[in-house]
Each structure stands twice: as structure tokens, then as C-alpha cells.
Amino acid sequence: MSNPIITFVGAGNMAASLIGGLRAQGVPASAIRASEPGSEQRNRLQREHGIATFSDNAEAIKGADLIVLAVKPQIMKAVCLDLAAHLASNQVIISIAAGISCASLESWLGERPVVRCMPNTPALLRQGVSGLFANPRVSAEQKAQAEQVLSAVGLALWLDNEAQIDAVTAVSGSxxxxxxxxxxxxxxxxxxxxxxxxxxxxxxxxxxxxxxxxxxxxxxxxxxxxxxxxxxxxxxxxxxxxxxxxxxxxxxxxxxxxxxxxxxxxxxxxxx
Ligand SMILES: NC(=O)C1=CN([C@@H]2O[C@H](COP(=O)(O)OP(=O)(O)OC[C@H]3O[C@@H](n4cnc5c(N)ncnc54)[C@H](OP(=O)(O)O)[C@@H]3O)[C@@H](O)[C@H]2O)C=CC1
Ligand SMILES: O=C(O)[C@@H]1CCC=N1
Known part of the structure; x- marks a missing residue:
């Protein structure tokens, strides 16, 4: 599979684990970007993984194939509303936020391919497990790309319906x-x-x-x-x-x- 360009919006603990996992799998630094307000965290990601970092989310997502939303659920709406005008129609949204539905993401970002995931913290050691749900707009190739991101830090299991994400959160997320x-x-x-x-x-x-x-x-x-x-x-x-x-x-x-x-x-x- 060729390497899609992946931008992480929010680069705290979970995003840093995913970035580390992708780099360890051989994904080149040039295919990964991260956007993050904290300069210390940006410098750390540049130093440890050699990836480009940004303080401006809109700048960071330009030309990305996959956009991983990894900010806290409480600020997701504001982050999405700011991003909406800058998105291209073929960009896939991957959200790892707890308790944010595909419908909410689409209401803030417009109709588009969305993969909703629930990872867990053993992702830090690449021993995580994630449940993934794709809305009907996600193509088979985009599903494979999303799976590559989550499987970089552990097992990635697809779900048949979005409501199962609540059960995944209860079993493995928490x-x-x-x-x-x-x-x-x-x-x-x-x-x-x-x-x-x-x-x-x-x-x-x-x-x-x-x-x-x-x-x-x-x-x-x-x-x-x-x-x-x-x-x-x-x-x-x-x-x-x-x-x-x-x-x-x-x-x-x-x-x-x-x-x-x-x-x-x-x-x-x-x-x-
Ligand atoms: N922790 C867990 O067990 C699990 C967490 N999740 C989900 O993962 C997501 C991230 O969690 P986690 O990594 O633990 O959280 P963190 O707080 O470590 O990471 C979030 C990052 O987003 C940054 N940020 C804040 N505002 C913005 C903004 N406007 N634009 C871009 N980045 C911003 C924060 O910077 P700053 O710190 O400077 O504000 C921080 O570095 C959450 O939605 C959570 O629900 C999912 C499964 C399990
Ligand atoms: O406690 C929480 O809400 C988040 C989601 C799963 C793990 N931590």
C-alpha cells in the first residue's frame, strides 16, 4: 500500500503513541504531520520522530489523505467548526475521541468519510486494542488506510454498527x-x-x-x-x-x- 499523508490534529498521549507506532512500522516521517498548540510537544515530536509539526490546524491538514482528530472530546466541536472550511471532499476523518458520534462530526464538518475509533492506553506500548466503525462514505481503500493507523499500536477490530462503540469503550477503552x-x-x-x-x-x-x-x-x-x-x-x-x-x-x-x-x-x- 502506498503511504497516505496522515495529519494528527491534537498530538497528546494517544496521538504520540500512534505516531510512534506508525514510524516503527516503517511509515516515513514525510507522510506524517501533527498540529498541536504546545510548542514543547511539537519540538518533542520533531526530535523523536522527525515529522513536520504545525501550530495551525488548517495549515497542517492541507494535502492530507487522513486526518486523525485526537483532541479532547470537550473541544472537538470547536476544532471541527474551525476546520470545516479548509477540508477537501476526499479527506477521511478518523476520530479517536470518546463519545463523539459520526453524525456529530458530519454535522460540524459536512458529509464526508468518517471512521470513529476507540483505542486504549496500552497503545503507548503498542499493546493496545481498538474498535473501529466506518460510515457508509468510507471506501474499502480508505478503511484499509484507517486500519493501518490503528493497527500500528495493537489490534484493530471493525464493528458492524456505531452503537457498539459504547460497548467497546466499556470493555477495552476504560x-x-x-x-x-x-x-x-x-x-x-x-x-x-x-x-x-x-x-x-x-x-x-x-x-x-x-x-x-x-x-x-x-x-x-x-x-x-x-x-x-x-x-x-x-x-x-x-x-x-x-x-x-x-x-x-x-x-x-x-x-x-x-x-x-x-x-x-x-x-x-x-x-x-
Ligand atoms: N486516554 C485514554 O484512555 C483514551 C483517550 N481517547 C481519546 O483520545 C483523545 C486524546 O486523548 P489524549 O491523547 O489522552 O489527550 P491529550 O490531552 O494528551 O491530547 C490532546 C492534545 O490536543 C491538544 N490540543 C488542545 N487544543 C487543541 C486545538 N485547538 N487544536 C489542536 N490540538 C489541540 C492538547 O494540547 P494542550 O495539552 O496544550 O491543551 C493535547 O496535546 C480524546 O478525545 C480521548 O477521548 C480514546 C481512548 C482512550
Ligand atoms: O474515561 C474516559 O472517558 C476515556 C474514554 C476511554 C478511556 N478514557
Whole structure:
């Protein structure tokens, strides 16, 4: 595939991860641009990745094939309204903002090809996962180009309908925080059981890493892997029974429902 010109509008954490991933994949610096108000961040991107940077969004998107909108959701409307007059009809918009619908983007930018994505922060280590939804105006070639951007930092999975983005946000967008919470709680509990805090933290983190790799690399599912750790009448069974008596699965369902509802609510609030 030839290299499309990609402009990032907003070059904070997520954009910098995507840029790093694209460069590591061999995308030339000349095919990537970023627009960002912070001069420190602009200098860093120039230094680390050799890409051209801009303080003016309209200047940065001239001649770009793909425009990745990576500003905070709260300022997306203002950024889009400023960009609208400067867009060419064939430019594809890729938005990574939480809670901003394709319809809102098109109402601010005009009818055009839009890919809405939900990545997650392990993108920083190129271990991310993203859900992607394309509106009907996106061609097969443009879909492949958008997928190349997101797959530079991890797995990229296409969705059939836009509403599924709320579920992706609940599962994987916010998901790293759930695992961090579990690591925090296990560290605390390990300390209460008499371990030095640092030891409890390292045991918890390495266990999470090992379990995730097993779940990812094994040919059996997570419930079978769990069964293999759980000896009859053993220690794991005692812990799992305690989790389940406390309504663990129902609590996880409630938490993810709350995240998905909040995602839909944000779309309602910020999309006007
Ligand atoms: N963090 C996460 O877990 C996830 C985030 N996202 C989405 O990714 C997007 C970016 O998030 P993240 O990278 O964490 O946020 P950051 O705040 O790190 O990045 C946003 C960048 O946009 C810059 N900016 C501010 N105003 C403008 C403007 N008018 N024009 C161009 N750039 C501007 C900011 O500069 P300055 O700091 O100087 O204001 C900042 O560098 C958000 O929409 C978020 O919803 C999606 C999935 C997960
Ligand atoms: O908490 C949030 O709203 C964003 C979206 C997914 C992760 N962080």
C-alpha cells in the first residue's frame, strides 16, 4: 500500500503513541504531520520522530489523505467548526475521541468519510486494542488506510454498527483502569497478609501479565484456564467462591453498563 499523508490534529498521549507506532512500522516521517498548540510537544515530536509539526490546524491538514482528530472530546466541536472550511471532499476523518458520534462530526464538518475509533492506553506500548466503525462514505481503500493507523499500536477490530462503540469503550477503552484497580486491591490485600508492599505489588503485576499472556496465547478459553488453577477444595476455590458470593460477575456487568451508558450520555451532551 502506498503511504497516505496522515495529519494528527491534537498530538497528546494517544496521538504520540500512534505516531510512534506508525514510524516503527516503517511509515516515513514525510507522510506524517501533527498540529498541536504546545510548542514543547511539537519540538518533542520533531526530535523523536522527525515529522513536520504545525501550530495551525488548517495549515497542517492541507494535502492530507487522513486526518486523525485526537483532541479532547470537550473541544472537538470547536476544532471541527474551525476546520470545516479548509477540508477537501476526499479527506477521511478518523476520530479517536470518546463519545463523539459520526453524525456529530458530519454535522460540524459536512458529509464526508468518517471512521470513529476507540483505542486504549496500552497503545503507548503498542499493546493496545481498538474498535473501529466506518460510515457508509468510507471506501474499502480508505478503511484499509484507517486500519493501518490503528493497527500500528495493537489490534484493530471493525464493528458492524456505531452503537457498539459504547460497548467497546466499556470493555477495552476504560478496561485498563479495571485491571489497574484489581492490581491496586491485590497489592493492598497482599500487604495486609504480611508481605512488604513492593513485593505484593510485583507479585500482583507479574501475575496479571502472566495471566493475560496465557489467556492470549493459549488455545483454551479463560474459564478453562481458571479451572486449571482451581484445585478442588483448594485455595483458589476459596477465593473464587468469596468473589462470587459477593456478586462479582453481576458487579462487573453493572460497572460496564455504567461505562457504556456514560459513553452514550457524553455523545448526547457533547454532540449538539
Ligand atoms: N486516554 C485514554 O484512555 C483514551 C483517550 N481517547 C481519546 O483520545 C483523545 C486524546 O486523548 P489524549 O491523547 O489522552 O489527550 P491529550 O490531552 O494528551 O491530547 C490532546 C492534545 O490536543 C491538544 N490540543 C488542545 N487544543 C487543541 C486545538 N485547538 N487544536 C489542536 N490540538 C489541540 C492538547 O494540547 P494542550 O495539552 O496544550 O491543551 C493535547 O496535546 C480524546 O478525545 C480521548 O477521548 C480514546 C481512548 C482512550
Ligand atoms: O474515561 C474516559 O472517558 C476515556 C474514554 C476511554 C478511556 N478514557
Amino acid at each position: 478496561g485498563p483502569a479495571y485491571f489497574f484497580l484489581l492490581i491496586e486491591a491485590m497489592t493492598e490485600a497482599g500487604e495486609q497478609l504480611g508481605l512488604p508492599r513492593e513485593t505484593a505489588a510485583r507479585l500482583s503485576i507479574q501475575t496479571a501479565l502472566g495471566a493475560a499472556r496465557m489467556a492470549s496465547e493459549s488455545d483454551v478459553d479463560a474459564s478453562e484456564l481458571r479451572r486449571r488453577v482451581t484445585s478442588p477444595n483448594g485455595t483458589t476455590e476459596a477465593a473464587i467462591n468469596t468473589f462470587q458470593a459477593g456478586g462479582f460477575e453481576a458487579l462487573v456487568q453493572q460497572a460496564l453498563n455504567a461505562a457504556a451508558n456514560r459513553s452514550a450520555e457524553l455523545a448526547e451532551q457533547l454532540g449538539q
